[in-house]
Amino acid sequence: MYSTQGIEAIATVTELRSKTSALIDQAKTIKTGIMIQKNNEPEAVLLSYDLYLKLYKQLEKSSK
Known part of the structure; x- marks a missing residue:
C-alpha cells in the first residue's frame, strides 16, 4: 500500500475521463x-492552478 501524503481525494483514470469537469471543480475547492x-x-495529482x-x-525560492 502507498501513502497518500495529505491527498484529500482519489480518482481513477476512468473517473477522470468521465468526470473531468467535476474533478476540476473539486480540485479548486481542496x-x-x-x-x-x-x-x-498513484500516477498523477490534479491541482488547482492557484x-x-x-x-x-x-x-x-528553494532553488536560489
Missing part, C-alpha cells in the same frame, strides 16, 4: 489536490 490512480497505483502557482513559487 488544498492538496486529487490523486489520480491507474491500475490501483495551488500549482504557490508550489511553483516555493520551488523557485
Whole structure:
C-alpha cells in the first residue's frame, strides 16, 4: 500500500475521463489536490492552478 501524503481525494483514470469537469471543480475547492490512480497505483495529482502557482513559487525560492 502507498501513502497518500495529505491527498484529500482519489480518482481513477476512468473517473477522470468521465468526470473531468467535476474533478476540476473539486480540485479548486481542496488544498492538496486529487490523486489520480491507474491500475490501483498513484500516477498523477490534479491541482488547482492557484495551488500549482504557490508550489511553483516555493520551488523557485528553494532553488536560489
